[in-house]
Amino acid sequence: MLRLENVRKTFLYKNAKGKESTKVAVDNMNLRIDDGEIFGLLGPNGAGKTTIIKMLTMLSRPTKGNIYYGKLNTRNDAQAIKKLIGVVPQHINFDQDLTVGENMQLHGRLHHMPRKDREQCISEMLRYVELSERVNDSVRALSGGMKRRLLIVRALMHKPSILFLDEPTVALDPQVRRRIWDLIRKMHKAGVTIVLTTHYIEEAEALCDRVAIINKGKLIALDTPKALQEKIGSYAVEWDKENGEREFKIFHSKEQAKAFANNLSQQNILRRRSNLEDVFVELTGRKVNS
């Protein structure tokens, strides 16, 4: 079990005039992530998702508060925790001077994997993401999507029990995205706890047992995708505004939605089920994907 207790992260930054001020990136965050779940962090750009992942993976330290892995505290038990976790960063962070295979080897060595395991695991993983032929190519020579696939299997090499993925499928084509989802589900079936951040609502809907919606460093909602959607209302009506923008309203009953739609005089009226994106827009007042 993973617990955040009153976690706060602030950054010092200088503005153009050289005056220092503090920016609150994560504010008083309390969360509990259970063993074996797929947990999603959803939020617009700059919400604080990466900052949270970095604190969870000990790449940065909370300004205040504590993070526990069971009884282990990130402040005191870093080495023990690092054995449990796998990290897929938002930023592609291969060693640019090494080949695909060498980057994997490096990871295996850093995690103290015996040579035989390493070799076997690397060929298995590369085959899974269809990069076997590229094993001796420089990582610079891979396409963006290939790099991302490699990034994910690299994090899985040492069989972590908690896997963190910061925007794992950004910039991937739909087939590859689905393959990555399958891989994540497979890991989940094998008992791995998964914590992921995403911009893609459908990703959160397709994968996550529970979703935390974060805005401006604050947790604003936390539940299963279905419960979140039911909480705001299951029925939506959409229409075109005069200025061409799309507008929508959520209702708790089908009848209310129908009545509202019938009284609208605008163009292109559409009635549909509400979804996680509606929840997101309702709660944050912004669209994530646009």
Next chain:
Amino acid sequence: MLKHRMIKFILSRMVAPILYLVAFGWGLGRSINTGSGSYLDFLVPGILALNSMNIAFNSLSPLHGERVYHKSIEEYFTAPINPLSFVIGKILAAILRGMISSAIIIVLAYLFGANFMITPLFLLVLILNCAIFAEIGFYAAMTIDSYEDMGRFNTYILMPMSFLCGTFFSPDKLPKLFYYFIHALPLTHTSLLLREIGRGAPPELLSVLVLLLYTAVCFWLCARVTKKAQQ
């Protein structure tokens, strides 16, 4: 792939020191009278000192990119390894490069007809010099934010040192204040020690102590900055 890169790196960084050796030692040096022995013999220890400094320091400059741009350093920081082994690994690799390039200079110097002795202490001094500047390079790479500032460190600190720290001429002739300043810098002690040991004179043990002190203090700084970077 790595080996290939290492050779390219060493050779490209050695062009300048080899040119110094040829131009000032072998060319110009034959007409300079130092009072005791040839200028080439005087110069070789200086070139060894400045070359190993440059190679060791610059072996760590890619670490800056690994930290700031590629972020590949995160791979090390999320792995269950002791932060100290990261520091030690980087520094040992830099020492190895520094010593390989020193071997090349030594061979060339003998080919040009220089006379100097290599003793275990001579090698130890070279290793300490590599270690100190590898550590300074490490510290710089972990703290400096922009790539340009890394370059400035080379231009404004290493470059002047490579000319002034007893490498091309004896610091005894400098004005008093400058003399003391130059003697606070590790490269001066390396040059002086290599020169004394090379010509068979008894080494100044105080200088060895200064180098050891620098090695230890810089290592401590590297360890500290690495631990802090993981917070």
